[in-house]
Amino acid sequence: LCSAQALQVDENERPLYVTYSMGQGLVCYIPQEDIHRGMLLEEVPFGTPAQVAFERQAFLKSGGWDSSLDANFDDIDSWIKIAQFGDALFINRCLAYRTIWPGGYNQRFSLYTRLKTHILIKRKIYELVHPQHLNTIPPVQHIENYLKLHWSMIALKQGQLRDAAHLASYAPLSLPAWQLFLRRLQREQSFNHILPQVYLSYLIHNFRNQENTNLSLIQHYGSWRWGLRAWAEGHPLQALNLSRKALFSPTAWRLLFALFLPQSNDPHRVLLHPNHITLLKIFFFLQKKAPQPLTHVQELHLYLKFRLVGLAFRQKKWFYFLQYFLPLTVSIAAWRLLVKLWFWQDHHRQVSSIRKIILVEAHPTETLLR
Structure with missing residues (x-):
């Protein structure tokens, strides 16, 4: 699957x-x-x-x-x-x-029919759980009570109070059912899920070369992310401890407003690639930690800059586009890399599809054997 x-x-x-x-x-x-x-x-x-x-x-x-x-x-x-x-x-x-x-x-x-089918499906799954996990899963009765809670909440949301009471039965008295329900709610609405997928436009639009801005943005993102997650899990002291650095930072507050006051008519906020924050971290690492004389590291550094130029161009962020693009135009190493990439793409287009699928990965091995 x-x-x-x-x-x-x-x-x-x-x-x-x-x-x-x-x-x-x-x-x-x-x-x-x-x-x-x-x-x-x-x-x-x-x-x-x-x-x-x-x-x-x-x-x-x-x-x-x-x-x-x-x-x-x-x-x-x-x-x-x-x-x-x-x-x-x-x-x-x-x-x-x-x-x-x-x-x-x-x-x-009807909600009752959907509840019955849902319980049937869970029982089928329960029977197929691998024996090594049987000691780590709740009894099937707790699962059924959780499902009753789930569908009763849907009935409440639709304003069907009588159906909600009928669907819930005695499930609200089951503590394990509430634990399963809250765990699922936390997973669906957790900031660990939401931030990288939906609200990263603030981070993506603030790619910069300056060390202090890059590092500060990553630190504030991490502080808010884990602080908010701790708050959502009911640990206010831990949340305060995790986010204390961000609380006194104007940059962090701008980030927070960007997270919770998004433009509702901007679909690109939802479709942002989840690895953009990783790209930012790699970029910062290469700036500070990687040995600069290494040719491959320099080329990767330049390649990431070209990627950032393309990202800024596609999102029509002209200030950031010029900020990255202009230094590249006067860099001999950047032009050399462009020529190398052009030759590589030209060669890649000439390779048959079968060779791309089967043989391309064999090139390093062939070199070693020779």
């Missing part, structure tokens, strides 16, 4: 929400024996068919789509069965759209 992040939009294609990333880096690998535990605790959300790819053979082995569940957890049921036959990959890039229709077919089912 392979899943990517998706941008949820309304019927007018306005961005609503970006599904959260998994793990660190561009790709997160999850072995087969861990998948069902993650699905049970909602730590491994594969998403809708628009986000998921799988091998045809595994799909056929799983028995195919269950038509009795059409538009009501039918996709999740299929992922559960396919996950028995292999590992999973999560691509932490937004590669798909998911439209939320106000009159969607799945919304025609």
Whole structure:
């Protein structure tokens, strides 16, 4: 199974929400024996068919789509069965759209029907959890109480007080159910998820070469990020300790306002690449720590500057574009790198697709063998 992040939009294609990333880096690998535990605790959300790819053979082995569940957890049921036959990959890039229709077919089912199906799905997952994880998962009754809480909250949100009370039953009296509910809420709304995906425009628009600005921005970002996360988890003293440096910094307060007062009509805030902050950190590291005489380090340093120039140009940030671009125009090393990149691209275009896929990675080995 392979899943990517998706941008949820309304019927007018306005961005609503970006599904959260998994793990660190561009790709997160999850072995087969861990998948069902993650699905049970909602730590491994594969998403809708628009986000998921799988091998045809595994799909056929799983028995195919269950038509009795059409538009009501039918996709999740299929992922559960396919996950028995292999590992999973999560691509932490937004590669798909998911439209939320106000009159969607799945919304025609009653909340009680959807709750019953949800419980059925969780029981299926529970039976497939690998034996090594059985001691680390809550009893199935706690899972069911959590689901009752979840759907009763949806009924409350829709103003259906009687249905909310009926769906909840005795679940509000279950402390483990509340713990599971709050854990999921924290995961969906955690600042660790939100900041890198949605509110990084302040950071991206403030790429600069100056050491103090670069380092200060990273420090303030980290202070607010972990301070806010500690506050969300109910640790006010820890939050104060983590964010104390940022509290007395004008730059940090400007960053905070950028985080919580975004322009609602700017879809690029949602689609920002999650690795931009990593690019900034690499850039700062090369400025301060890497040995400058090394040719490859110098070339990587220049290449990152070219990337920043391209980023500023695409976002029409002309001040930053000129700030990076003008010094490069008088740099002999930069021109030399451009020529090298041009020759490399020209050679790369002449290589057949099969050779690109199969043989390109073999070049270093061939050199060593010679």
